[in-house]
Structure formats: C-alpha cells, structure tokens
Amino acid sequence: MMTSKEIRQKFLDFYASKGHTIVPSAPMVIKGDPTLMFTNAGMNQFKDIFLGNMKAPYKRAADSQKCLRVSGKHNDLEEVGHDTYHHTMFEMLGNWSFGDYFKKEAIDMAWELLTSVYGIDKNLLYATVFEGSADDGTEMDIEAKNAWLKYLPEDHIILGNKHDNFWEMGDTGPCGPCSEIHIDIRTPEEKASGIEGKDLVNKSDPHVIEIWNIVFMQYMRMADGHLENLPAKNIDTGMGFERLCAVLQGKNSSYDSDVFTGMLNKIGELSGHHYGESEKTDVAMRVIADHIRAIAFSIADGQLPSNVKAGYVIRRILRRAVRYGYTFLGFSEPFLCRLIPQLVSDMGEAYPELISQQRLVESVIREEELAFLRTLDRGIKLLDEYMSKSSATKVIPGVDAFVLYDTYGFPIDLTELIAAEHGYEVDLDGFAAELQKQKERARNATANEFGDWQEYHSGQSKFEGYDNTTLSGVKLLKQRTVVQKNKTMLQLVFDRTPFYAEMGGEVGDTGYAIASDGEKIQILNTIYDNNLIVHIADRLPMNCEGDFTLCVDAHRRQKIANNHSCTHLMDYALREILGTHVEQKGSFVNENGLRFDFSHFEKLSEEQIRAVENRVNEMIRADIHLEEKRDATMQEAKLMGAIALFGEKYGDKVRVVKFGPSVELCGGCHTSSTGKIGLFKILGESAIAAGVRRIEAITGEDAEKYVVDLQDTVKKARAAFNNTQDLMGAIQRLQDENALYKKQAEEYARQKAQLYADDLAGNVEFEGNLKLIKLTECEDPSLLREAANYLQKKEKGTALVAAYKVDGKPQLALMYTSDLVQAGKNAGKDIRTAAKFISGGGGGQPGFATAGGKDVDGLASAFDALVEAAKS
Structure with a gap:
C-alpha cells in the first residue's frame, strides 16, 4: 500500500x-x-x-x-x-x-x-x-x-x-x-x-x-x-x-488514511481516549485532527489569530478545536500546541515552512489556548445562566448570544453547539440584528462618501519616484470628491508621479502639485486604491486640463527612506545576533521613526539590544551604497540571497534592495547610502503577540535630538548632586538613605499605632463577655486602621466601633478580634447595614471594615447600629 x-x-x-x-x-x-x-x-x-x-x-x-x-x-x-x-x-x-x-x-x-x-x-x-x-x-x-x-x-x-x-x-x-x-x-x-x-x-x-x-x-x-x-x-x-x-x-474515509492516523493516535495518547471509542469522542478527535492543520499552516504562512478578517477565521477554528477537546476529551490545559511535533513529522518534509516556523507556531497556539481556556469556563457558566433563564421557551435570546460573542469570543456556531447539546435553540435573527447594530456603529464611525470620477485624460498611473522627487509635464487623469468624517477631500490621479503610495508598512508621500498657471495644491497623503496611485488634496486646482509639476516633500521623504532602510539593516542585525529563526512579521515606517515586528521567543536582554544597535550603526558608518535590481525574477532574487516575507504574494518581477550583507525584496523608498542615515537609536523592545517581539527606533536628527536631550537630563541630574562625577554612586547613596528613612518612618508609625491601640484598649466598656471600644472622633483614619490591626493580634473578645467625621463627611469603622470572627461575627456585613443610616456604603473583611456616606445627621444612628451589632 x-x-x-x-x-x-x-x-x-x-x-x-x-x-x-x-x-x-x-x-x-x-x-x-x-x-x-x-x-x-x-x-x-x-x-x-x-x-x-x-x-x-x-x-x-x-x-x-x-x-x-x-x-x-x-x-x-x-x-x-x-x-x-x-x-x-x-x-x-x-x-x-x-x-x-x-x-x-x-x-x-x-x-x-x-x-x-x-x-x-x-x-x-x-x-x-x-x-x-x-x-x-x-x-x-x-x-x-x-x-x-x-x-x-x-x-x-x-x-x-x-x-x-x-x-x-x-x-x-x-x-x-x-x-x-x-x-x-x-x-x-x-x-x-x-x-x-x-x-x-x-x-x-x-x-x-x-x-x-x-x-x-x-x-x-x-x-x-x-x-x-x-x-x-x-x-x-x-x-x-x-x-x-x-x-x-x-x-472509506480520509480520516482512516495515513494522512490523519498519526495525528489521531497522538490525540488519543494525550487524551487517554482512542479513535473508535464513541461517536462523541470520535467527532472531537476528527475536529482537532483537521483544525490543527488549518491553524498551524495559517500561522506558519504569516497569519496570526486576531479579532478581524483572516485572523478571526483562524481564531474561530482554534477555539472550536479547544472547545471540543475541553468538552469531550477532558483537556483543561493547552493541548493543541503539543500536537505540532506530530504535524511536522507528518507534513514537514512536503512543506518545510512548518519546520522553520515550528517554535513560533507552538508558541502562538499555546498563548491562544491559554487565553481562550480562561474565558471558556466563564462563558459556559454564563451560557448556563442564559439557558436557566430561558428554560420555559428553550430559546436563548439573540442579545444573550451576542454578549457571549462580543465579550467572551464565542462564535455563534459554538453557542449553537452547546445549546443544542442541552436541547436549546438560539435566536439567530436576534443575534444577527445585534451584530448588524454593531456593524452600523462601526460603519458610522468610519463612513466615507465617494463621488464619481471625473476624467480629463486617458492613461495609466505610473510611479517614477525611486529616482525623482519632482516631475514636470504631468497630466491629471481624473479626480473625485470624498467625504470622510464630515471632511471633504479630493482624490487626484496623475499619469506619472514621484509620490510613493502608502504600502508595505511605509506611509505615503506628502508635498504639492503646481498647475500650469502656478496654482499650488497641497498633497496631504498618497494611497493605493484599485491599483491607482491616489493623491489626497484639500481642494481642486482651477485648471485641471494643463500640465502639472509634482513635488514630493524631499526632507520628509529622506527621513522616511532612512527609517525604512534601517528596518532592513536591523533585520540583518537581528538575524546575525539572535539567529536565523528571526523573520519579519510586520513594520511601520514614517518620518518620525520606525517599528519592526519579528519572530523571537523571549525578551531581548539589554546586551542584545545594545549589540543590535551597535551593528546597525556600524553599517551606517560604513556608508554602504544602495544596490538594487528593479525587474528581477524570483529566481534571480533567490540567487542574490534576497529575503522574502512569509505569506507575501510577489509578482512575476520583483525589486531587490541590497545594502552590503542585507538583501531583501522590497518596493519601498530607501536612502542612496547608509551614511545619510547618520545615527540609529532603539527606544524600546516589547512583546506584541506570542512569539512576536517589537522594536521601536529613531534615526538621523531625531536620534541626535534624543541623545542631546539625554545629555541635558544627565547634566541637570549631576548639578542636583553638586556636579559630582560619580552620578550613579550619588543616586545609589540617595536611594540607600531614602530606604533607611522609610524604614525609620515605618517603625515610628508602627510604634505610634501601638501606643494608640494601647490607649484605646485602656478605654474599653464591658458588655457581658464582650470588650467594647467606642470611638466618636478620629483625626487619622489610617492610624486607626493600623491600631485595629494591632488590637486584632493582641486582644481577645474585643470589638471596636468608630463613627466620626472627616472633612465634614461621615465615616464608620468596625473591628472584631479573630475569636469573634470565628464565632460568626462579620464586620463587612454589619457595616453595610449601618451605612444605610448615613446614605452610604462600605465593606471589608470579616475582621475589619469601613464605610462612608453623605448624611452627617444619621451618624449617631449608624453608631448605635454598630454597637448593637457588636453586642448581639
């Protein structure tokens, strides 16, 4: 066979x-x-x-x-x-x-x-x-x-x-x-x-x-x-x-072929069940064996689970698999992530991306499982409440199903499945109505109104901005009006343009267009729309028929190009320092800085961050000149060693961008040589998803200003310490002194609380076996709390009742020693009852509770209520 x-x-x-x-x-x-x-x-x-x-x-x-x-x-x-x-x-x-x-x-x-x-x-x-x-x-x-x-x-x-x-x-x-x-x-x-x-x-x-x-x-x-x-x-x-x-x-079934038998056996090994045991467990095992493939390959191809679009589909599949494992196979801890080695064994030879992305796939799935398992218990309990509430009709209202969907991440099919198992139906029309309301709220928040295109010339929109930031003799092909958030804008399409349209994480260019009569129109942004390069302007030129000169804001473009080139240099440095498992997962580049997301499984140490920063600056100082091949085939690009992004779709021809050892496929704007970048400075590193880290950084004059600001801060700090050369030593001595003073202050407060507690204990009233301390004035509520803590440890059979005013507002406090609590006393419960007399509320632990209110006139009645509660 x-x-x-x-x-x-x-x-x-x-x-x-x-x-x-x-x-x-x-x-x-x-x-x-x-x-x-x-x-x-x-x-x-x-x-x-x-x-x-x-x-x-x-x-x-x-x-x-x-x-x-x-x-x-x-x-x-x-x-x-x-x-x-x-x-x-x-x-x-x-x-x-x-x-x-x-x-x-x-x-x-x-x-x-x-x-x-x-x-x-x-x-x-x-x-x-x-x-x-x-x-x-x-x-x-x-x-x-x-x-x-x-x-x-x-x-x-x-x-x-x-x-x-x-x-x-x-x-x-x-x-x-x-x-x-x-x-x-x-x-x-x-x-x-x-x-x-x-x-x-x-x-x-x-x-x-x-x-x-x-x-x-x-x-x-x-x-x-x-x-x-x-x-x-x-x-x-x-x-x-x-x-x-x-x-x-x-x-008879694909699940019986060796495509799935290895995975089904692994699920059986982890769960303690075997395929063929019962219809319910068989369904669950088939669901998991199927879904783990969809989940793993999607993540390996660059799609992380999320709450929107393709990411939501993957999250929905993953949660369906977790739900079946949880309900029918007894899994209460992450288990899907433990199936990945089996999947790699089954399919890694045919699809090597599974092997290279294995750690990322396992990490992302594990974090998703943990997050959903935390909400699954709460969601199922809430669904049980909904079913109990709807026991007469056996129909769960659509609004309740929507709460599960919106708050707990339950897909509607999951709610339907659980409900059906208990003999209930879901009001799908009501759910759809709630979902539509949510969509309309979102749509109204971002609604755009588009006018019809008005054409002036025929032709295609062509980008010529790699070599130019200014172009003359340009024709306006068409324009239309767009109303966005009650603001009217114009969209202009030219036959040729030096303006880069927002794409690949790089923001669009800004600048201006000059009509043949000299009128200057500001270009606020540039975007792609249906393969058109669309220029966003705040008004329409008077003369749309003549030639235009298009001018990109060259200073802003250079800053963007510097930042974009630094993402390439940093990508290379990260792979060199952390390992070849590092892969770009996303980026954002504008004139103010850069953001770079990459696969890695732990926080970068300060030493690693410094090493990456130093390596990038080393390549900047080397003033490496840009080499590019704009119409390379994928085969040519691979022979050049170009790095492609997982999950990206590339055309028949690609652009290769090379800065020395850094070789990548890229369609964005780049500096002509790394020396123009000047300086690279990392601002921070953080986690944004399981197995995905983010570095934020700045370059050039922004980095220089950042360093100057740091130097100014250091100078001011040194001046505060009499211009000492050993600033860190001076700060450490200050911290040590502060810790000593804090310790002394805490000891003083403790002694003060003990003296206050002893003073209170000397004014007890005996009510049978109960020692009752009554207090109608208090200047320091925090001191009272500390004193109550001391009394709880020292005394037996004692209750402290306090009713007083702070800044003209009524306050209550009640303390029971531990033996009284063991006997059934509950300060939190009793103080909530008394707080009604002062039109307030409160709570706390059985041994100590406080309350506040608005009605000073009720303070005496509240006090009496607390005394009676303590005596009863």
Whole structure:
C-alpha cells in the first residue's frame, strides 16, 4: 500500500516527467487580493495568468497546493468532524497548461496517472462531460467525449449540465466546460443491489465519488453575459489529495488514511481516549485532527489569530478545536500546541515552512489556548445562566448570544453547539440584528462618501519616484470628491508621479502639485486604491486640463527612506545576533521613526539590544551604497540571497534592495547610502503577540535630538548632586538613605499605632463577655486602621466601633478580634447595614471594615447600629 507521502511524490514526479515545472505551494493565507482571504483552490496562485494580468513564466506547471475553505461559497466548518469527509485545510493536487496542451493531452495524462502509476482498476472509473447549454449557445463537449472514448465504454461517460460541468471564475472572466473523474468504491455486496455506478455519479452517494476535475478554459464570460472564445486555451485541474489517499489505501474515509492516523493516535495518547471509542469522542478527535492543520499552516504562512478578517477565521477554528477537546476529551490545559511535533513529522518534509516556523507556531497556539481556556469556563457558566433563564421557551435570546460573542469570543456556531447539546435553540435573527447594530456603529464611525470620477485624460498611473522627487509635464487623469468624517477631500490621479503610495508598512508621500498657471495644491497623503496611485488634496486646482509639476516633500521623504532602510539593516542585525529563526512579521515606517515586528521567543536582554544597535550603526558608518535590481525574477532574487516575507504574494518581477550583507525584496523608498542615515537609536523592545517581539527606533536628527536631550537630563541630574562625577554612586547613596528613612518612618508609625491601640484598649466598656471600644472622633483614619490591626493580634473578645467625621463627611469603622470572627461575627456585613443610616456604603473583611456616606445627621444612628451589632 502506498503511503500518502509516496502518493504526493508520484503525482509530482509524473508531471515533471511530462515537462511540467513543479512549483511550490503558494501561502495558504492570501495578502494583496481583496476578493480572497485564503487560498481555496489550486488555481488561485495562477489567477493573474488566467485573467491576462501577467505572462506565464512556464507553459506547464504542477503542484500540491495548501487550501483552506471555511467561509463564503465553500463553508464547510460546521460539518467538519461530524462527517468523515469534510475538511478545512486540504491539499489540492493540480496540473496546468497555459496555452500549451488541451483536452486530449490532459485526459491522456490523467488516465495514465490513475491507471498506470496509481494502479486504479479502469472498470471503477467514470467521466462526466458537459452536455451543452442552450442559454449560452454552447454544444456538447464532443472533443472531451471522444478523448474519453479511447479509454472508457460509452456507458461510463455521463453527460452533465451547466451546474456540474461548466466552471466559472466569477460573474465575468475565463471559464469553460469541465470533465470530472468519478470512482465507484462500493463493496461487491453493495454493487449486487442492481444499481449501476453510472446512476450514482453526482448523486451524493458516499461511495461513488469525484476524485479529479479537469477544467478546459476556452471561453471568456463578458459583462453582458455572453461567451467569447479565448485566443489561448488553458487547462486547470484539481484532485483532492486526502480523498485520493483514502481511495488508494482502500479506506472509506480520509480520516482512516495515513494522512490523519498519526495525528489521531497522538490525540488519543494525550487524551487517554482512542479513535473508535464513541461517536462523541470520535467527532472531537476528527475536529482537532483537521483544525490543527488549518491553524498551524495559517500561522506558519504569516497569519496570526486576531479579532478581524483572516485572523478571526483562524481564531474561530482554534477555539472550536479547544472547545471540543475541553468538552469531550477532558483537556483543561493547552493541548493543541503539543500536537505540532506530530504535524511536522507528518507534513514537514512536503512543506518545510512548518519546520522553520515550528517554535513560533507552538508558541502562538499555546498563548491562544491559554487565553481562550480562561474565558471558556466563564462563558459556559454564563451560557448556563442564559439557558436557566430561558428554560420555559428553550430559546436563548439573540442579545444573550451576542454578549457571549462580543465579550467572551464565542462564535455563534459554538453557542449553537452547546445549546443544542442541552436541547436549546438560539435566536439567530436576534443575534444577527445585534451584530448588524454593531456593524452600523462601526460603519458610522468610519463612513466615507465617494463621488464619481471625473476624467480629463486617458492613461495609466505610473510611479517614477525611486529616482525623482519632482516631475514636470504631468497630466491629471481624473479626480473625485470624498467625504470622510464630515471632511471633504479630493482624490487626484496623475499619469506619472514621484509620490510613493502608502504600502508595505511605509506611509505615503506628502508635498504639492503646481498647475500650469502656478496654482499650488497641497498633497496631504498618497494611497493605493484599485491599483491607482491616489493623491489626497484639500481642494481642486482651477485648471485641471494643463500640465502639472509634482513635488514630493524631499526632507520628509529622506527621513522616511532612512527609517525604512534601517528596518532592513536591523533585520540583518537581528538575524546575525539572535539567529536565523528571526523573520519579519510586520513594520511601520514614517518620518518620525520606525517599528519592526519579528519572530523571537523571549525578551531581548539589554546586551542584545545594545549589540543590535551597535551593528546597525556600524553599517551606517560604513556608508554602504544602495544596490538594487528593479525587474528581477524570483529566481534571480533567490540567487542574490534576497529575503522574502512569509505569506507575501510577489509578482512575476520583483525589486531587490541590497545594502552590503542585507538583501531583501522590497518596493519601498530607501536612502542612496547608509551614511545619510547618520545615527540609529532603539527606544524600546516589547512583546506584541506570542512569539512576536517589537522594536521601536529613531534615526538621523531625531536620534541626535534624543541623545542631546539625554545629555541635558544627565547634566541637570549631576548639578542636583553638586556636579559630582560619580552620578550613579550619588543616586545609589540617595536611594540607600531614602530606604533607611522609610524604614525609620515605618517603625515610628508602627510604634505610634501601638501606643494608640494601647490607649484605646485602656478605654474599653464591658458588655457581658464582650470588650467594647467606642470611638466618636478620629483625626487619622489610617492610624486607626493600623491600631485595629494591632488590637486584632493582641486582644481577645474585643470589638471596636468608630463613627466620626472627616472633612465634614461621615465615616464608620468596625473591628472584631479573630475569636469573634470565628464565632460568626462579620464586620463587612454589619457595616453595610449601618451605612444605610448615613446614605452610604462600605465593606471589608470579616475582621475589619469601613464605610462612608453623605448624611452627617444619621451618624449617631449608624453608631448605635454598630454597637448593637457588636453586642448581639
């Protein structure tokens, strides 16, 4: 029996032998595509090629792609674990042709792989073919059918409709018919029922299943809905790896294949349960075995759990896994993080990012588990209260479900799950209404109103600011009005610009635009919007048709460039000093300083911080000149040793920025030589997430001013100590003296409290066995408290009752010695009752409590109440 590792490798080796370039899996987390948060299909990384936005660097490609489906069209999260075939994270084996081979060759190769390499019995296979659509004016895909007739009898070729056998990227764009390969894995007994396999294709039978889909991209869906032929036809195929492994290993479920058995065994080892023990524990183990893959790969690809967008999806998956482990497997301590070594063993060879990111993944998951476990208990107790309150209707109000969601981080499906286990439902409409109210509050806080674009010239927006901060002869392409937070701004788009648009953690440029008549318009910011470089201005020039001169604030740009270049130098220094595990996790750069986030698992020592600072300044003093390659291929960039960010999507051409030993992919603005930076100074280092640290720093004149300010502070401090040369020694002596005086003052206060307590004890009144101390005046309440503490330790059978005024306001105090407390006395309870007479409140411990109020006239009554409480 082939292992899953062998199955994956045989696929890649086969297509490599057919002239395909084996490309690495794209990150599972997508950055830079507003339409997708996660890679959900093998073709995602080739989307720009299919859309014609970039030229394919190869004619043929194949890969095993990490995918995640949890939301939108493919919302599988609720089913995961409850059945044996849904998954969140999965691998998609695929091969592609970009204008090279087409239907016949694609089908030939698929058949050869399945039957000759994998050894599948051809009699078990069926193929579907598009039957055509009168709506689109398309005919049956006879070309694909003829290709299949070479291998399959006609009764194993099934015609499919537009729903099953026509693939589209969206409402518009590349599309085409597809041909699915199905396999009949029923037992002989099941086949003896008389129902033929062809009659179960695409009928949701769990044993007659699709294993491969071959898409023939031959059309372009236009905006009006009609189809046009593509000049270059493409092939896009996808075969679910987990399902393929189950088929080839003779298993009924992917969870029974070796893709998951190692992880299920590990979960069993940690929990003390075994897979197959019961339905509830089996569901929990499947949930965890599936979810840990989605969580780990997302974090390894650069997506930390958070409360927004993709980060929230990962947090939701993680919390669902924790909840199942907590409820059904008895885990009360972090356990997901302990599964990562098993995952690395299972998948690290195929996906080495798991190995390089293992410590970060474990650390982040552990911190997330600890945080959620702390709230899980409280949230479940609150949900129990809600269910008790709603026992008559068995429906949890939407507003209560929203409190759990908003305050305790319970996804609504988690609340539904727990409620269903107790026979309750959740008012989902009410929850949706509360959620909508929250969204409207957020929307109203940041609402923008956009006017229509007014165009003056045609053309594209092009950035030419790497070499220039001023450009002349520029045309204004279009402008529109935007109202943001009741403030009206103008958005201007020019055909060429030296202004850098905010991106990659670097703020946008500011400056001004000069019209042909000399009118100067201030540019307040520059942003990217739908691939346009948009200049934000406070007003529109009078003459929009003529040429413009664009001028970037060159001094501000240089400061930004200095700070950006220092993030590169610091990245290099951190890797040199802390280790190669350091990876950039984020940055922010403006004219005032820089912020750099990186993976590391402990606080940096003062020595390490100083070493990083010194190394960066060493490179600054070396005056290393910028070397760059603006149109490098990824292969060229790798050969240059360039560092790429995990999870970032790079185009066909990239820019390499090099300062001596520091080589990185970057599209931002940089200084022409490190000497222009002047000075680098770290202001602080801190943790921002599990396994992620942050350094904040300044450069150039800001760093110089910081040092001068420190020198001035030192001078003033030295002057305060008679201009001593040993300032630290003088400060230490002052601290020592202060500690001595503080100790003496505390001793004096203790003695004073004892004398006061002895004085009070000399004025006791006997009420039977009770010694009662009454006090109606007090100049120092803190002294009274200390005296009460002393009396509690020294006396027996004693109560102190005090009612007095401080700054004209009534105050109460009550003390019981420990033997009275043991007998049932409670000062906190008694003083709350008495405080009502002075229109106040209070509390404390059973042995001592205080209260304050507003009504001085009730002070005598409050005093009497305390005396009676002490005597009773």
